[in-house]
Amino acid sequence: xxxxxxxxxxxxxxxxxxxxxxxxxxxxxxxxxxxxxxxxxxxxxxxxxxxxxxxxxxxxxxxxxxxxxxxxxxxxxxxxxxxxxxxxxxxxxxxxxxxxxxxxxxxxxxxxxxxxxxxxxxxxxxxxxxxxxxxxxxxxxxxxxxxxxxxxxxxxxxxxxxxxxxxxxxxxxxxxxxxxxxxxxxxxxxxxxxxxxxxxxxxxxxxxxxxxxxxxxxxxxxxxxxxxxxxxxxxxxxxxxxxxxxxxxxxxxxxxxxxxxxxxxxxxxxxxxxxxxxxxxxxxxxxxxxxxxxxxxxxxxxxxxxxxxxxxxxxxxxxxxxxxxxxxxxxxxxxxxxxxxxxxxxxxxxxxxxxxxxxxxxxxxxxxxxxxxxxxxxxxxxxxxxxxxxxxxxxxxxxxxxxxxxxxxxxxxxxxxxxxxx
Numbered sequence: 001x002x003x004x005x006x007x008x009x010x011x012x013x014x015x016x017x018x019x020x021x022x023x024x025x026x027x028x029x030x031x032x033x034x035x036x037x038x039x040x041x042x043x044x045x046x047x048x049x050x051x052x053x054x055x056x057x058x059x060x061x062x063x064x065x066x067x068x069x070x071x072x073x074x075x076x077x078x079x080x081x082x083x084x085x086x087x088x089x090x091x092x093x094x095x096x097x098x099x100x101x102x103x104x105x106x107x108x109x110x111x112x113x114x115x116x117x118x119x120x121x122x123x124x125x126x127x128x129x130x131x132x133x134x135x136x137x138x139x140x141x142x143x144x145x146x147x148x149x150x151x152x153x154x155x156x157x158x159x160x161x162x163x164x165x166x167x168x169x170x171x172x173x174x175x176x177x178x179x180x181x182x183x184x185x186x187x188x189x190x191x192x193x194x195x196x197x198x199x200x201x202x203x204x205x206x207x208x209x210x211x212x213x214x215x216x217x218x219x220x221x222x223x224x225x226x227x228x229x230x231x232x233x234x235x236x237x238x239x240x241x242x243x244x245x246x247x248x249x250x251x252x253x254x255x256x257x258x259x260x261x262x263x264x265x266x267x268x269x270x271x272x273x274x275x276x277x278x279x280x281x282x283x284x285x286x287x288x289x290x291x292x293x294x295x296x297x298x299x300x301x302x303x304x305x306x307x308x309x310x311x312x313x314x315x316x317x318x319x320x321x322x323x324x325x326x327x328x329x330x331x332x333x334x335x336x337x338x339x340x341x342x343x344x345x346x347x348x349x350x351x352x353x354x355x356x357x358x359x360x361x362x363x364x365x366x367x368x369x370x371x372x373x374x375x376x377x378x379x380x381x382x383x384x385x386x387x388x389x390x391x392x393x394x395x396x397x398x399x400x401x402x403x404x405x406x407x408x409x410x411x412x413x414x415x416x417x418x419x420x421x422x
Contacts (some may be wrong), residue, residue: 011184012143013415018307019289027183038210042258052408082375101145103242107246107250108243108247108249108250109142109143111242111243111246112132112142112143112246113143113145113237114128114241115130115143115242115243116128116129116130116143116145117145119145119232119235120145120146120216121212121214123216123228123231123232124218125145125146125216125217125218125219126146126193126197126216126219126244127144127145127146127147127189127193127216127217128144128145128146128215128216128217129141129143129144129145129147129153129189129214129215129216130142130143130144130204130212130213130214130215131165131169131212131213131214131215131242131251132211132212133169133210133211134135134157137159137160138157138159138160139157139158139159139160139165139166139169139212139213139302140155140156140157141153141154141155141156141157142154142383147163147189147192147193148192148193149192152190152192153189153190153192156190158347159189161185163185163186163187164177164185164186164187164201165187165201165213165215166184167185168201168202168203168213169201169203169210169213169282172203172205172210173203174200174201174202174203174229174232174233175199175200175201175202175289176196176198176199176200176224176229177199177200178198178223178224179196179197179220180195180196180198180199180217180366181196181200182197188197191216191222193217195219196219196220197219197220197223198215198217198218198220198223198224199215199216199217199218200214200215200216200217200218200224200229200232201213201214201215201216202214202232202233202236203236203245204236204237204239204240205236205237205240206240206241206244210245211240212240212243213242214232214236216232216403217314225394226395256268257272257329259318259332259333260313261311261314261315261333262315262318262319262333264318264321264322264331264332264333264339265330265331265332265333266332266333266334267332267334269320269332270330270332270334270342271393272341273330273332273342273394274290274330274393274396274397275393277342277344278387278391278392278393278396279328280344281344281387282387282389286344286345287345287346287347287349287350287386287387288342288343288344288345288346288386288387288396289343289346289347289348289350289384289385289386290340290342290343290351290384290386290387290396290397290399291319291340291341291343291351291354291355291358291382291383291387291400292338292339292340292381292382292383292385292397292398292400292401292403292404293338293339293340293341293358293381293382293404294337294380294381294382294385294404294408295313295314295317295362295378295379295380296373296374296375296378296379296380296381296408296412296413297373297374297379297412298310298313298336298337300373300374301313301369301370301372301373304369304372305368305369305372309367309368309369309371312367312369313336313365313367313370313378314333316365316367317339317362317365317378317380318331318333318339320358320361320362320365321339321341321358321361321362323361324354324357324358324361325341325343325354325358328344329341329342329344330342333362336342340397340400341354341358345385347386348384348386349418351384351386352415354385355382355415356415358380358382359379359380359382359413359414359415362378362379362380363377363378363379363413365377365378376411379412379413380413381404381407381408381412381413381414381416382403382404382407382414382415382416383399383400383401383402383403383404383405383406383407383415383417384400384403384415384416384417384418385399385400385403385416385417386395386418399418400418403416403417403418404416408417
């Protein structure tokens with residue numbers, strides 16, 4: 001309302017002016033309020049819209065996050081399956097190589113050597129040793145890989161309960177030491193390797209029974225993982241069959257080439273060794289001699305004391321003959337009481353000295369059965385032959401046999417030399 005309108009109503013002009021200003025201000029305030037109200041309504045509407053959009057966006061983000069988490073878990077599961085598959089492939093590759101070696105060579109030493117080498121390559125091992133259990137319960141290192149001085153390790157034995165490997169073998173359990181420097185029971189392969197890094201020893205089980213142990217080391221910078229530990233355990237169980245097959249083949253081969261009573265070479269094995277030795281002697285011009293030995297009056301001993309006593313005498317004679325010659329020589333039982341000794345790098349004079357040493361060794365055998373022999377002790381007759389330039393196995397053996405017959409004809413308990421080849 002304007003000041004003129006108020007004045008027409010009888011309001012004084014000064015008051016009318018003030019009142020008009022008041023109404024004008026009130027109108028402006030109302031207009032401002034209405035404007036703010038409309039703005040607030042718009043803002044609330046916008047806020048509700050934004051809130052709805054945020055809820056919708058949050059749901060999408062949550063679903064995307066859940067999807068990403070599922071994809072991550074799936075990727076991790078696939079990666080783990082890939083690692084497991086790779087582990088199985090490596091395991092099968094090592095096993096395949098070991099089995100192939102078993103089929104190709106039937107040689108236990110070669111099989112164990114392949115196992116040690118392939119295991120070292122697959123697991124980045126510093127040293128690997130394969131130990132087999134012996135009849136007396138001890139464990140003997142039969143193959144090794146990575147050792148600076150293999151001869152100082154291969155062939156060594158330890159008792160059950162001795163060191164980490166012996167203790168693990170006693171319980172048929174896997175033992176892992178991640179820092180051998182802190183473990184006083186670690187033998188460090190008899191001091192042949194560094195006392196640092198990690199060590200694992202696992203039993204080789206065949207039909208649930210331990211037949212050996214795997215032992216390996218890793219550098220401190222490359223510790224063993226749980227997956228690798230499980231891998232060695234699985235491999236040890238699987239190669240047990242290959243090892244046992246090689247052992248059985250070696251046993252069968254030994255039965256075919258060795259006398260089951262004395263353990264000496266049989267006639268077949270002697271013939272093989274003699275052919276090899278003769279070929280080498282001819283090629284390198286080395287002397288080679290043969291002793292043909294017969295136990296005097298052995299039939300009399302058998303008839304008087306029985307075959308078990310006779311067998312015991314044969315075993316003891318075989319032991320004496322073997323103990324009085326070199327490891328490079330061959331001692332064989334070729335008949336009932338007949339033996340031969342192949343002496344490499346030995347001329348006739350040296351062979352005669354060896355024959356006399358063997359005769360005295362047999363005479364010193366103290367057994368009840370020998371006391372009833374004609375001399376009151378055991379005695380042998382020996383024929384000696386030496387390889388000629390054109391001799392073969394048959395000629396060498398024939399010459400020794402003729403010399404043996406001469407020794408018996410001359411009264412037994414003596415050494416007779418074959419005439420030298422013309």
